[in-house]
Amino acid sequence: MISERLWLIGGTTESAELAAAIAAVSRPCTITVTTEAAQFLYPKTPVLQVWVGRLDTNQLEQFLQEQQIAAILDASHPYAVEISKMAMRVAAKQQIPYLRFERLAVDKPTESFPVISLNSFEALVAGDYLYQQRVLLTVGYKALPLFQNWQDKATLFARILPAVTSLETAIASGFSPDRIIAVRPPITAELEKALWQQWDISLVITKASGKAGGEETKRIVAAELGIPLIIIARPAIDYPQQTSDFSVALEFCKRYIAPLSEES
Numbered sequence: 106m107i108s109e110r111l112w113l114i115g116g117t118t119e120s121a122e123l124a125a126a127i128a129a130v131s132r133p134c135t136i137t138v139t140t141e142a143a144q145f146l147y148p149k150t151p152v153l154q155v156w157v158g159r160l161d162t163n164q165l166e167q168f169l170q171e172q173q174i175a176a177i178l179d180a181s182h183p184y185a186v187e188i189s190k191m192a193m194r195v196a197a198k199q200q201i202p203y204l205r206f207e208r209l210a211v212d213k214p215t216e217s218f219p220v221i222s223l224n225s226f227e228a229l230v231a232g233d234y235l236y237q238q239r240v241l242l243t244v245g246y247k248a249l250p251l252f253q254n255w256q257d258k259a260t261l262f263a264r265i266l267p268a269v270t271s272l273e274t275a276i277a278s279g280f281s282p283d284r285i286i287a288v289r290p291p292i293t294a295e296l297e298k299a300l301w302q303q304w305d306i307s308l309v310i311t312k313a314s315g316k317a318g319g320e321e322t323k324r325i326v327a328a329e330l331g332i333p334l335i336i337i338a339r340p341a342i343d344y345p346q347q348t349s350d351f352s353v354a355l356e357f358c359k360r361y362i363a364p365l366s367e368e369s
Contacts, residue, residue, distance in 0.1 A: 108133045109175035111362045114188055115155075118317045119208050120180035121146040126355050128152045132362040135172045137188075140268060142289075152365055160188065165195050176361035178354060180206040183339045184245070184312055193345065204357045205347035208315040210339075211324065219333040220324065222313075226251050226337055229310065234335060235259040238308040241301060243323070244337065245312070246271035249278040256280075262304050264288065292319055297326045310335045 111127065111134040113120060120136065127134045128150045135154045138144055144155040160168055168174075177196050181188050189205070196203035223229050226248050235252075239260045242252065246265050255261060256279040263280045265271040267287040275285050286300065297319075301309065309327060313336050314320050320336070327334040348354055 108365060109173050109362060110135050110154075111358050112137065112169070112172065112174045112177045112192075114177070114179045114181040114185075114192060115147070116140075116143050116185070117180055117182055117208070118146070119206060123178065123180055123206065123351065123354055124148065124153055126351065127358050130355070130359060131364040132358050133365050134358075134362075135174070142268070160191070162191055165191055166199075169195065169199065169201070174201060176202045176204075176358065178204050178206060178358060179344075180354075183208065183314060183318075186340045186342060189342060189344075197345075202357070202361050203345055204354060205344040206354050207344075207347050207349050208317055209349045210313060211316055211320045219327055219331060221333060221335045222338060223335060224338050229335060229337065230255065235261075235308070239304065239306050241304065241306045241309045243309065243311045243319070246274040249275055249280070253278045260284075262286070262306070264300075290319055292322065294322050294326055297322055298330065301326065301330060301332060306332060308333050308335065310337070312337045313339050 111132055113124060113127065113134050113136045115124065115136040116138045124134065124136055124147045128148055131152055133152055135156055136147055137156045137160060139159050141157055144157055147153055147155055177192050179189055179192055193203060230251050235255050236258055241262045241264065242249065243264045249263055252261055261280065262284045263275050264286050265275055267289055272285065272287060309323060309332060311320060311323050311334065312318065323334055
């Protein structure tokens, strides 16, 4: 008999911690990630399988059938809305239990702070926030094309992951090689501060990606250097059920997925 498995939508540091906990209780799990590099976040154990690639709507039902998915734990990045929406749709259609694991937001400090919160990238590029500023974009490569029309009205720098797709997108969006830095997080406060000072940055753009995404570090450095920080809010998604508690997520896995040792 083929064991029923958990689908863990991964690619984040939290998903790696969840995977280790799932493996410790011997629940068979298939983890999906979008890059080859991300698969190295996860422990090598027979109970875990890592699937690398991008799933689309046409592939998803076949994937669920082939992997014998009996429950879905969505620990994807807060801005990876496409995969979350697809997973919720197929979970509802096939009556598969779904739980969203949402990383905690950073607590907003009470003291005066040079932080501007915006609901979308569209609101940012439609305004005058960037005009004649030296701007550091720490927003991921997918958002960079939105800033192409600002290349002649501001001095834009992009920090991206060290991946070919990220670099190609940055260059196609008008970023010259001397305005691109490719580095894999986490970024220390010391490196963050040094980079802002090296490029004489006057404005930083980031996403509300939580502590794990470096948001807290950027807030601290922005306050220390007195540099305004614009934070793009997380997309508003109505999840059927969600948690930020690791123990709740693990209990969800144990409830719906039998231990591997009990499978025949």
